[in-house]
Amino acid sequence: MARSRDALPARIAGAGAALFGLVGLGLVASLVVGGWRVLGEPAVVANVLSNFWDPLKGRYGLGPFVAGTITVSVIALMVAVPLALATAVVASQNLSRWAKDILSRGLDILTAVPSVIFGWWGIQMVVPWVRAHTGGPGFSLLAAGLVLALMVLPTLGLFFFHALERVPRTYREASLALGGTPDQTLTRVVLRCALPGLVNGLLVGVARAVGETMAVQMVIGGNTTFPTGVAAPGATLTTQIVTDMTAFPPGTRGHAVLDVMALLLMVGMYVLVRLSERWGASA
Template identity: 40%
Template sequence: MATMAVGALVIIYFVASKGLATFFVNKVSIWSFLSGQDWQPSKLDGGGHPLVGALPMIAGSFGVTLLAALIATPLAIGAAIFMVEISPKFGKRVLQPVIELLIGIPSVVYGLIGLTIIVPVMRHWFGGTGFGIAAGTVVLTVMILPTVTSLAVDAITAVPRHYREASLALGATRWQTISGVVLKSARSGLLTALVFGMARAFGEALAVQMVIGNAAIMPTSLVEPASTLTSILTMSMGNTIPGQLENNVLWSLALVLLLMSLFFIIVVRLIGKRGSIK
């Protein structure tokens, strides 16, 4: 445990030291970095400041993450209710192995499926290139759905059986018991499942990179090319020189990702500690 803690601190220190160099060594304003919309690290604006606005990538990351979570969560909870409360035998024998198989599929496979199926469909329905936040959202939804479903199943299964029996004995219907007793009792676990799904979606790189278009511009439409923090990192990190501004700003993007990951971890721990959020 101590070794893991030390390793985590070393990673945080390494990423933070690299990421903060943009602001303390290259003298880039934190506000201009977070709010700027022009991402061209090799060029300067009229005042001689580098164009390193990260807002388009931050907006793209939050856009695909929130939309994917918004779509995947009700589907996952519905599937979990079916597997545990309505058809537990079918769920355990058929759906559970399928979900476990989907969880283990590499992200590049989801990206290839999105590139060959989702992008052409988007192009046919909405025009343009087909790349964009909408395509990335569909791919991420499919990716996080098995994870959220599996965690939701565990949360619902953990609800004591006598809660259901007491509700039914008082005259509640099956659906009243599920909605009023089971889901409320499992709320902490369901929220944890949602946060884990969002954490995976926010940090996903390869699958999103293949379908979002990788255009470092402020997204104005769901069906126009955009970018995320991870897509810019994976595309650009190998083409920069360590110590230069172009490299430091990429580490700053990595620092934003790390801070968001820590935020998700803190939220999960708070949910687990409090039991539920009222």
């Protein structure tokens, strides 16, 4: 009797894990079934992966949205990663314990801010700045990337800070005692030991950037042609799904294309998780 009571929590946990797995498989299966109308076409690669999006003429090329997703994510990470790493290094090495606690709590709060707030800030501040400095409309891939950089900055900073904090202080002290300079200790000891956590944090930031929708939708411009530059309006996979989900009811070919776009995003997230497990463990 006692053994069965002890095994009950394990059974509940196992059932919960199995249910979670079934839900995930069901979601993937529903996207595959929904998108099969497009995936089963003979010219699916030529059509879906082209650069032309014109649903009224039956052209559903995802090239502009894939390019927009990559461009916006790269801009955001190029801005956010150096700032987040610099903040984490300064905080872990120079701040007192109470100051570190304040910083950690502040980053926690910023990660919980709704994305629509960042989007509204982007409309008020970033779009006019981009318009003034590029001469374009302001609503652009660049504006979306800058807004997204601010969004992922707290997440990256929190991951990087905790990764550096997990490096034992004795490692720093031993390096300094052996004659290493503070810069050598940072680059050759601290960052090297924290590399698995830094890699995991970076991949989480990439996933956050690729999957963000609302804030990006508010400032990107919504242009469905292939972008001519970072100052031009564009769209991403996520923003286009939001834009067209009411225009294409279930059962239509357009809705099947949206299922394919969602499936691409899920495959991308799966790849990032696998990379996080492999690179984070071997770094």
